Amino acid sequence: MRPRLTPPVSARDHAQGPTDAPITLVEYGDFECPHCGRAYPIVKAVQRSLGDQLRFVFRNFPLAKAHAHAEHAAEMAEAAGHHGTFWPMHDVLFEHQDALEDEDLVAYAATLGIDPAWAAAALVQGLFAERVREDFASGVKSGVNGTPTFFINGVRYDGLLHPTALLEALVGAATPE
């Protein structure tokens, strides 16, 4: 039996697409992970293909011991989320995986209209560390086995990280058995 998403998607999550979409894709990702960087345009592509049929959710799974900047990048995404700009920050981070120093993160926040002093303090004080840890713990419980790990309608996707393969799996999940 494949591992299942625990807890299920809720209002706590960052989501793009309709709440009642027939397909929900959840990614556990790490903003510094090169494989997640590779997945980023693939997710964009399936979102374009499926439109309102798809809801996409991102949860943090920073491999902080392997990736020195991953934890703060995740916290900055959540800090942006606090100001309603999670998704623009998510995109900026994946588009700048080679520039994730704290001062870079604060600069990205500033471009999204967030007070840079507040953003810097949020990192130093770990204001969003607990939230990131909750995501991580839920990922472990759900059977995340590396980054990125995807869940389609709650079931772990063990297929290829390839637009066609992912799209087929998503469409298959929308079709009643």
Next chain:
Amino acid sequence: MSQLAAVGTKAPDFTLPRGPDAKQRLADSRGHPVILAFYPADWSPVCGDELALFNECLPEFQRYGAELLGISVDGVWCHKAYREARHLDFQLLADFEPKGAVSRAYDAYRAQDGFSERALFVLDGGGVIRWNYLSPPTVNPGADGILAALEALK
């Protein structure tokens, strides 16, 4: 399906090198749960790697007082370099000489390949196997099974 050393049986004791100058005996790890993670080889790719994941999960394991031990047929110097390069904060034991003897004792050895299976065991504080899992070779098992097993021990 699993042919691993069975749940409910005493975990075979062993003494293995955990570094160039140190040995670790399983029987010394009584009184708390022990997770044995047999794996094929050091130096698999970073992000999808099972040990990197377990390394990040250590705080979750420690909430149950559990000790994690990695075991492969790689030698102590290989383990040392690997631990340092990947910042692994748990011990890697070298099932190196006689090669794979401990893996064999747990029925977690791939004789045809010459390395350990990707197999997990959770032992209780008395050294009894309480959970085991043999992962398909290409699928990283994740840590959810370990956590559920540790939860069940409480």
